[in-house]
Amino acid sequence: MQPFRYIRAHDNQAAIRAAGTNEAKFIAGGTNMLDLMKLNIENPKQVIDINKLSLYKIEELENGGIRIGALVKNSDLAYHPTIIKKYPVLSEAILAGASPQLRNMATTGGNLMQRTRCPYFYDTDFACNKRMPGSGCAAISGFNRMNAVLGTSDKCIATHPSDMCVAMAALGAIIHIQGIKGTRAISFADFHLLPGQTPNIEHNLHQDELITHVEIPALSFANKSHYLKVRDRASYEFALTSAAVALDVEGGKIKGARIALGGVGTKPWRTIAAEQALIGAPANAQTYRKAADIALAGAKPFKDNAFKIELAKRTLVRALKTAEGMS
Ligand code: SF4
Numbered sequence: 001m002q003p004f005r006y007i008r009a010h011d012n013q014a015a016i017r018a019a020g021t022n023e024a025k026f027i028a029g030g031t032n033m034l035d036l037m038k039l040n041i042e043n044p045k046q047v048i049d050i051n052k053l054s055l056y057k058i059e060e061l062e063n064g065g066i067r068i069g070a071l072v073k074n075s076d077l078a079y080h081p082t083i084i085k086k087y088p089v090l091s092e093a094i095l096a097g098a099s100p101q102l103r104n105m106a107t108t109g110g111n112l113m114q115r116t117r118c119p120y121f122y123d124t125d126f127a128c129n130k131r132m133p134g135s136g137c138a139a140i141s142g143f144n145r146m147n148a149v150l151g152t153s154d155k156c157i158a159t160h161p162s163d164m165c166v167a168m169a170a171l172g173a174i175i176h177i178q179g180i181k182g183t184r185a186i187s188f189a190d191f192h193l194l195p196g197q198t199p200n201i202e203h204n205l206h207q208d209e210l211i212t213h214v215e216i217p218a219l220s221f222a223n224k225s226h227y228l229k230v231r232d233r234a235s236y237e238f239a240l241t242s243a244a245v246a247l248d249v250e251g252g253k254i255k256g257a258r259i260a261l262g263g264v265g266t267k268p269w270r271t272i273a274a275e276q277a278l279i280g281a282p283a284n285a286q287t288y289r290k291a292a293d294i295a296l297a298g299a300k301p302f303k304d305n306a307f308k309i310e311l312a313k314r315t316l317v318r319a320l321k322t323a324e325g326m327s
Contacts, residue, residue: 020208064218070109239263
């Protein structure tokens with residue numbers, strides 16, 4: 001670990017000013033950042049502790065949505081009564097990730113910013129365009145069983161690791177940001193970036209900007225939602241595949257649908273084409289399979305991960321059947 005300057009910010013403006021003046025990083029729970037610093041993958045000259053900021057609230061909004069402060073701990077969010085009742089997909093997704101100890105420390109904003117778990121990214125003996133732009137990608141010709149099949153490029157095939165983000169993508173969350181120049185909001189779909197030719201640039205956030213909260217807009221059928229995660233072991237494991245779904249079924253027909261996939265994409269992967277294929281169709285296994293085929297239509301397998309394509313389809317079909325049972 002390289003030496004760094006540590007400061008503690010007591011309000012948003014102070015944090016933002018400090019972030020814009022140096023090669024700085026915010027730290028809250030530190031559940032990913034400290035690992036990266038110990039491995040010399042992240043080497044900030046200044047670490048800004050933002051744990052004193054007033055960003056800990058979960059508030060129901062008059063428009064029916066919910067506002068989640070960036071420093072709300074993953075455990076507090078997952079076990080909040082409103083989240084459990086109105087947004088079960090979000091609670092289930094968070095509880096499917098990491099361990100209780102990590103969820104007690106990890107924050108909503110930090111979860112949005114967490115970096116890939118591609119093993120070559122963490123091993124500095126290997127080439128990695130995300131860690132060192134232009135060095136190559138060891139995963140493309142290496143062991144890539146855990147890597148992505150959607151949204152990849154010839155520079156990077158790393159999956160996005162978050163479960164929470166998959167649920168937020170399905171729910172159409174909006175990320176609120178404060179910077180030197182004021183505030184702005186980014187739709188969830190536009191926050192994380194595809195790797196393209198610059199896999200080291202992972203999100204749509206500037207150096208001097210701070211995530212303040214995440215808004216989940218009102219969705220009448222968010223209470224009929226489910227997160228299904230398939231992984232190599234029952235806990236403390238990243239997804240091979242996952243699906244976050246919400247389904248509105250009336251009289252055997254689908255009136256509304258939301259679908260996002262995890263474990264297969266280079267970012268949390270909402271698939272609007274598959275959602276549209278469901279709307280107006282009968283709620284049955286054939287319809288769900290057709291939507292799953294559409295969701296994975298653009299998938300490109302690599303040497304060790306072709307199995308993910310069929311597994312993701314089955315994961316999605318099963319998640320949709322479960323959500324149908326909630327209608
Ligand atoms: Fe690095 Fe991405 Fe290649 Fe993994 S897949 S080695 S993160 S460039």
